[in-house]
Structures are given as structure tokens and as C-alpha cells.
Amino acid sequence: MSDTGKIKQTSETEPNGHFRLHSSPKSAAPDETLYGLQTQRLTTSISTTTTALIWEQAERLAQTNVIATFTSYPTTSPYLMHDLDDIHTVRALQSLPLPITIFDLEGRFRFCNEAFSALFNQNPSYLHYKRLNSFSTEAYENLCRAYREFAKGSELIEHEHRMRNRYYSAMVKAIRSPDNEHVEGALITLTDITALKRKEQVLINKNQQLIAQLKQDALTGMVSRLGFEEIIERYRQNDSSSHICFLMINIDHFRRYNHVMGYEQGDKIMLDLTHLLSDELSEIEHHLVRFNAEEIVVVLPYLSQWSSLTIAERIRQQFFEQGYRFENHNSVLSLSIGLFCLQKHNMNISNSQIVQNLQRTVHNAKQRGRNCCELYAPI
Numbered sequence: 311m312s313d314t315g316k317i318k319q320t321s322e323t324e325p326n327g328h329f330r331l332h333s334s335p336k337s338a339a340p341d342e343t344l345y346g347l348q349t350q351r352l353t354t355s356i357s358t359t360t361t362a363l364i365w366e367q368a369e370r371l372a373q374t375n376v377i378a379t380f381t382s383y384p385t386t387s388p389y390l391m392h393d394l395d396d397i398h399t400v401r402a403l404q405s406l407p408l409p410i411t412i413f414d415l416e417g418r419f420r421f422c423n424e425a426f427s428a429l430f431n432q433n434p435s436y437l438h439y440k441r442l443n444s445f446s447t448e449a450y451e452n453l454c455r456a457y458r459e460f461a462k463g464s465e466l467i468e469h470e471h472r473m474r475n476r477y478y479s480a481m482v483k484a485i486r487s488p489d490n491e492h493v494e495g496a497l498i499t500l501t502d503i504t505a506l507k508r509k510e511q512v513l514i515n516k517n518q519q520l521i522a523q524l525k526q527d528a529l530t531g532m533v534s535r536l537g538f539e540e541i542i543e544r545y546r547q548n549d550s551s552s553h554i555c556f557l558m559i560n561i562d563h564f565r566r567y568n569h570v571m572g573y574e575q576g577d578k579i580m581l582d583l584t585h586l587l588s589d590e591l592s593e594i595e596h597h598l599v600r601f602n603a604e605e606i607v608v609v610l611p612y613l614s615q616w617s618s619l620t621i622a623e624r625i626r627q628q629f630f631e632q633g634y635r636f637e638n639h640n641s642v643l644s645l646s647i648g649l650f651c652l653q654k655h656n657m658n659i660s661n662s663q664i665v666q667n668l669q670r671t672v673h674n675a676k677q678r679g680r681n682c683c684e685l686y687a688p689i
Contacts, residue, residue, distance in 0.1 A: 644681035
């Protein structure tokens, strides 16, 4: 290219360590005033920096069927454009259908194509040399984070950005000085991923619904075993929780009852027990957990050990008085209840240890003859 329209460049290092360019045009040819460029010319480093990214984005676009081919430029190497003048690089950027922009270190627009300026409902020349933070604080903060990463040696940063109810994947590429010593700016390309984000949100919602279903027992509506640990951790993190007591309620001979009377009748027994527990505990804070086919765990926060034991005994007695008989009225259903409490001195034991302590206490109650309540006693 002739000297006409070239720019004399000087540089200085700012107090914050940033490398800042100063351009003073000798004379700018009118036909080279292109969109937001005006009389400013891109530095020679922009050509070498943007070329690879142009091809990278072109390949991404081709893979997503946004454009079928990219035949306007040589296809043998992404670096064949290095010898082209800056004005040709700019024209290449303008021809791409995806939004592209270039910022200096102070966050000012130094170039943007029409696809990018359309996101702000502006034309490219209006945005030229204006600061990004006057349009989007979030985008400006993302740009600042990218510059900090560039200072650590990174070359390409990718993040998601939302603008005007649409989602974009932003690829931020460092523009370095010809000697590769200093960062002079950043080139950003945006890819619209709104459709993908919406599909992702649909999957997230479905997963959340599935998890909620898995954490709820279908028959009784209680929390399932999957949600048990969440309940425990919620109270562990509460400083006012000096006591958390657990009742593990096991229906004696329930498997045999199901075998003799049928599972449908067994489901009725489980629902009756659920209603009994809800009525008995209606005036205190509690959580019911369907632990397995024949066991329910009751979580009683803030209650003392002896208050919890009193409640357990009342539940056991009321259930037994219902008289659920089977095997020619020779057998009757009853409850074996194990009680274990977390207090300040043992609040940090593992959840698995809590379960083991409850199961051992229930086992001790059955060893005593069933139809009784057993208080946990350390070995």
C-alpha cells in the first residue's frame, strides 16, 4: 500500500501498566473511511490476530449450517491473509454474518461490523470510540476480566452473555503488539446460542422435576430417603439447632403381613401410619421420611431426648390399639421404634453414622420382643 492513508504510531506505557497506542494520520483517503474506522487505522497486529479467528468462526458457522461454505477466501491455510492490507481484513470482518467488534484497553469501540452494532440498535459509525460501559456494565466487566486474564498469558477467553433477551457465546481474543509484548486490545465475536440455552433450560426444568419426584415417596407423599440428608444438613447449619432427634419407626412383621394380606392392604397400613404421625405431630416442627418399604424416620428438631421419647411411646401405643390383625387373628401389627439424638457434643458425626445408630437401636428393640421404644446407648 502507498503512504497515503497510513498512520504514524507512537506508544507509551500508562501508570497501570497498560500499553496504549497513539495514532496521528498523515492523510486519510476517503475511500478507506469504512464504517467505524473513520480516520483511525487498525494496527498491523490486528491482521495477524484476527485472521485465525475469522477462520475459526467460519468453521463454527459452517458446522452449524449458518453458512454452507466460506469460499470468498483461500482455504488452504488460515494464515494466507496475513499479507493482505488492514482494509481487506476489515472488509473480511464486515462480510461475516456474526457480530464482531474490537475494543482498545479503555473499553472503547475501535471497530464493529453491522451485525454487532445491530445488537445496540445503532450503526457502526455511531459506536466508534464510545465506551462499552455506557451501553452495558455487565459486558464491560466481562471485558475487564478478559484483560486481566490476558495479562496472565491467556490468549482466548470464552463466556456467556445475555443481551436483549437473547444469549450469546462471546469469544474474546487478545490483540497483541507486533513484538507480542503488550496487549493492545481485544477482538470479540458473538455466537447466538439462544436456542441452545432454551433447550438447556427445558432439560434443567425436567431434571429438577425428576429430582423432586425422586425425593418424594409416591404413596405417602413423604420425603424419600434421597432427601433425608438435605434435611439433616439444613439443621446442622442452623446455629440454634442444639438438638435434633430421630425416630426410626419399623412396622413389626410387615413383610409377612404383605405376603398374607396382599401389598394393596399393606399400602393401606402405611397410609394409616402416615395419617397417625401427621395428626400426632401437627403442633410441632417435624419431617417425615419414607426410609424404605417398612420404615419411616421422623426428624424432630429442637426437641429434647426425653420429649422425643414420650412422643415415640405415644405413637407406638396408638398404632397398636388400631388392632391390625392377620393370620386368623393370631398376629397383630406393632411398631419397634429406635431413638437417636444429635446434640452439641456429637453434632458433626456423619449422616451414615446417624443411620447406623438408628438401625442398631431398632434392632435392639426387636431383640427385646418388638412393640417397644429403644433409646440409643453407645457401645
